[in-house]
Amino acid sequence: MDLKGLITKNQCECLGGTDDYPLEHVFTDGGNSLKSDFDDQLILSVNFNQSIKIHAIKLKAPEKFGPKTLKLFINQIATMSFEQAESCPAVQDMIVDPKDLAGNLINLRPVKFAVVNSIQIFIINNQSGSGSTQLDYIGFIGSPLPAGNNSISTDVDIEGIKQHKQKIINLLKSDRPPKINDMEEYFWTGYSPKTLGELYDKRHELLSIIHDSNLFAQKIAEIVQQHHLDAATENKKAT
CATH class of the missing domain: 2.60.120.470 (PITH domain)
Structure with missing residues (x-):
């Protein structure tokens, strides 16, 4: 349509x-x-x-x-x-x-x-x-998409996360969470500052599994999926 x-x-x-x-x-x-x-x-x-x-x-x-x-x-x-x-x-x-x-x-x-x-x-x-x-x-x-749709999981590029693994690790190891004025450095993700902030908040858990690229990418995908789902719900409420 x-x-x-x-x-x-x-x-x-x-x-x-x-x-x-x-x-x-x-x-x-x-x-x-x-x-x-x-x-x-x-x-x-x-x-x-x-x-x-x-x-x-x-x-x-x-x-x-x-x-x-x-x-x-x-x-x-x-x-x-x-x-x-x-x-x-x-x-x-x-x-x-x-x-x-x-x-x-x-x-x-x-x-x-x-x-x-x-x-x-x-x-x-x-x-x-x-x-x-x-x-x-x-x-x-x-x-x-119908309300409550969970197909958002297909919106996350697992291979892309693996490709940028080292950049994500650098972000997680930073001594401060990302700010709006330094987003250009991390725009390769395609994620918003809020999403990157959520990844940073879970940095200890993510850094503990960096040895397993598949698990590392899947965990990041889950965080991103949840953020997108929450954002879609908020947008729907706003309209």
């Missing part, structure tokens, strides 16, 4: 766009366009009023100036800066075929987008590699 009815428009944000072509235009097919300002890069941050699963996206744009290279992130606590979006590993990287800018379904990796409260899309360049990027429409295809 089309998820546009679940978008919380007043909590969405665009970086790099012109004032004359705001983000809200592109949620309506056939409406006005969104255009980048100084170069061809844009960051779109789209919030939903409940937890959802996203299967695919739709893009409509001119073939010459439509988005080409994308990085997709989910469940960020705030809109990422361009520097953060460039340096952080994405949930999914994507090269858009020009023919798909006619509104064709662009499938996402289902496991990566199984539990989504917000999605951030970094448009790195357009099809021509110069000029202003134009986006006429973006749509999200998927389904809302």
